[in-house]
């Protein structure tokens with residue numbers, strides 16, 4: 001009995017290697033294998049964001065759309081192939097995902113300094129981390145060590161990613177499925193304080209809300225006129241800023257906008273306008289303190305970043321983020337040489 005205790009304690013202290021079944025994420029995961037990965041990611045995103053002020057928002061959304069489907073495993077990055085049905089054409093993604101090329105630029109830069117070590121899932125995570133800082137948001141210290149999936153799932157993307165036409169109950173359910181609570185829902189929705197949305201998602205609110213023939217009554221009338229100007233009925237599918245005052249800054253404006261009926265999507269406004277909802281007091285709290293918002297946003301982002309991660313020997317480190325690695329098949333003539341393996345990857 002005592003011996004068993006010692007063995008168990010030793011196993012706990014050795015913490016990991018052959019004994020533990022689950023490897024853990026770790027903020028210092030790349031300290032030896034790629035100590036400058038953070039800086040490399042920062043430089044690429046900083047450079048792109050100088051000419052495209054919307055990019056930090058787009059990258060944070062890309063990270064969210066990865067994490068809600070099979071976990072944060074870079075499944076969203078996989079392109080269509082003979083074996084992969086890409087998530088990029090799922091309804092919530094099709095024609096609205098941005099930043100895929102930036103992720104590839106980051107991967108190229110990272111491979112130059114530490115080849116075959118950093119996963120695309122962690123690159124997406126670090127891209128979200130630096131995007132927050134570049135947009136004036138909080139510093140997020142994500143634990144790392146995620147590995148990349150061998151699969152994607154478009155059906156699951158259609159099922160798990162919340163719709164802007166959801167009810168509050170549906171939003172809560174979509175987050176609960178991911179292990180996220182009501183505070184997480186309100187804090188993460190704060191990401192709608194920057195970036196853009198297409199007119200398509202708000203036309204109903206502007207012209208014919210729920211078949212009433214009238215606009216959404218929870219929409220401020222001055223804001224309604226402004227939105228109708230940008231999104232004329234039968235007009236082009238233009239882009240609208242989520243935040244009319246600081247469109248590219250990650251700040252608490254989202255919540256003060258909700259308080260004055262200037263939430264852009266139905267799924268935004270209902271956090272404040274649903275009678276008796278428990279989300280109202282959270283909106284008020286974040287609206288009155290940027291610190292409170294930033295602290296919760298950081299906590300909830302890290303919680304989201306832990307969803308369904310692959311660690312240890314699960315998954316792989318992709319060579320190219322849009323494709324799973326070519327398998328080094330054991331051929332009849334023996335094992336494939338590294339040269340022919342590279343040829344295989346290159347030919348895909």
Ligand code: HEM
Pocket residue numbers: 054056057058059060061064095096097098162163164165166171188189191192194195196197198199201265267
């Ligand atoms: C609560 C449920 C959510 C719904 C229904 C929702 C829905 C949407 C929709 C419809 C758009 C506009 C897409 C377009 O027109 O191209 C959008 C954009 C965006 N979403 Fe969400 N979203 C939700 C939660 C989140 C979360 C949790 C995050 C991140 C933490 C996020 C970050 C963003 C950002 C930053 C944009 C702007 C992207 C850009 O400008 O490229 N959203 N969202």
Ligand SMILES: *[C@@H]1O[C@H](CO)[C@@H](O)[C@H](O)[C@H]1NC(C)=O
Pocket residue numbers: 079080088322
């Ligand atoms: C992946 O697919 C997208 C379109 O969905 C395309 O723009 C991109 O070039 C593809 N990436 C690669 C590396 O083939």
Ligand SMILES: *[C@@H]1O[C@H](CO)[C@@H](O)[C@H](O)[C@H]1NC(C)=O
Pocket residue numbers: 089090091094095
């Ligand atoms: C995605 O969008 C393209 C271009 O608008 C469209 O042709 C295609 O049918 C859409 N795919 C799906 C799966 O909805």
Ligand SMILES: *[C@@H]1O[C@H](CO)[C@@H](O)[C@H](O)[C@H]1NC(C)=O
Pocket residue numbers: 151152153155156
């Ligand atoms: C995708 O997810 C759906 C819904 O959870 C599941 O039924 C299906 O088996 C998954 N498909 C693949 C290819 O993993």
Ligand SMILES: *[C@@H]1O[C@H](CO)[C@@H](O)[C@H](O)[C@H]1NC(C)=O
Pocket residue numbers: 208210211212213
């Ligand atoms: C509003 O939508 C409803 C239901 O889709 C439709 O029957 C009605 O004709 C529309 N009203 C207007 C004014 O467009």
